[in-house]
Amino acid sequence: MLKTKSLHFAYNPHQKFHFPDFELRHKENMLILGESGIGKTTLLHLLAGLLAPASGTVQLDGTDFSGLSSGKLDRFRGNHIGIVFQRPRFIQALTLEENLYLAQYLANKKRDDNRLSEVLKRLGIARHRKARAHRLSQGEQQRAAIALALINHPSLILADEPTSSLDDKNCSAVSELLLEQAEATAAMLVVITHDQRLKEIFHNTLELSGYNTHAPLQQAS
Numbered sequence: 001m002l003k004t005k006s007l008h009f010a011y012n013p014h015q016k017f018h019f020p021d022f023e024l025r026h027k028e029n030m031l032i033l034g035e036s037g038i039g040k041t042t043l044l045h046l047l048a049g050l051l052a053p054a055s056g057t058v059q060l061d062g063t064d065f066s067g068l069s070s071g072k073l074d075r076f077r078g079n080h081i082g083i084v085f086q087r088p089r090f091i092q093a094l095t096l097e098e099n100l101y102l103a104q105y106l107a108n109k110k111r112d113d114n115r116l117s118e119v120l121k122r123l124g125i126a127r128h129r130k131a132r133a134h135r136l137s138q139g140e141q142q143r144a145a146i147a148l149a150l151i152n153h154p155s156l157i158l159a160d161e162p163t164s165s166l167d168d169k170n171c172s173a174v175s176e177l178l179l180e181q182a183e184a185t186a187a188m189l190v191v192i193t194h195d196q197r198l199k200e201i202f203h204n205t206l207e208l209s210g211y212n213t214h215a216p217l218q219q220a221s
């Protein structure tokens, strides 16, 4: 289960974020919506343990992030959380498969060719495994970013604007792919976006509508 409680964060004293509490169980998914600059990526980074809250807690399957040293948190993230970043974070000098092997290595996992082939096949990019990341088309890079997030069987998948630069056809394909993959691995899926098209695909939504500490936000469903 993913659970947040009284999450506060500030980049500076003038802009304070207070995020609503929510819980998500395995196989559940949630869309976090809100206008540009409202704090969606900030919340996603708190859920990934990439940012530490000023106060409040994030718990994933009983592990409270605040109880982990930064090294332990990095390993925990590598093993349990898959992140689809807004801009794919590949090492451009490496091939797609080398990037995926590296992700397995960094999570202290054994090199697993079967898993790699399975993920690439499911995402329809198996023929590109020997290609360098920058040679892939935008849509292929998007799917490769999902492969990178899924390779280590995460229990939580976090996706930052995975469809914002895609046309309608690829937008549905990518969202269905994320939902399918989450379902297949009993993972939780959190997608943040300002892409209103996703409202038709995801039913559990959390709308961020303000970020001062005196205006707690509400969870909608």
Ligand SMILES: Nc1ncnc2c1ncn2[C@@H]1O[C@H](COP(=O)(O)OP(=O)(O)OP(=O)(O)O)[C@@H](O)[C@H]1O
Pocket (backbone or CB within 6 Å): 011, 034, 035, 036, 037, 038, 039, 040, 041, 042, 043, 194
């Ligand atoms: N590293 C940072 N240092 C200072 N301010 C930051 C930093 N990152 C983000 N901000 C500010 O915090 C606010 C929220 O940013 P965030 O990226 O979380 O918003 P967002 O809702 O994801 O926006 P978008 O939809 O445009 O990506 C913005 O005003 C942004 O300028």
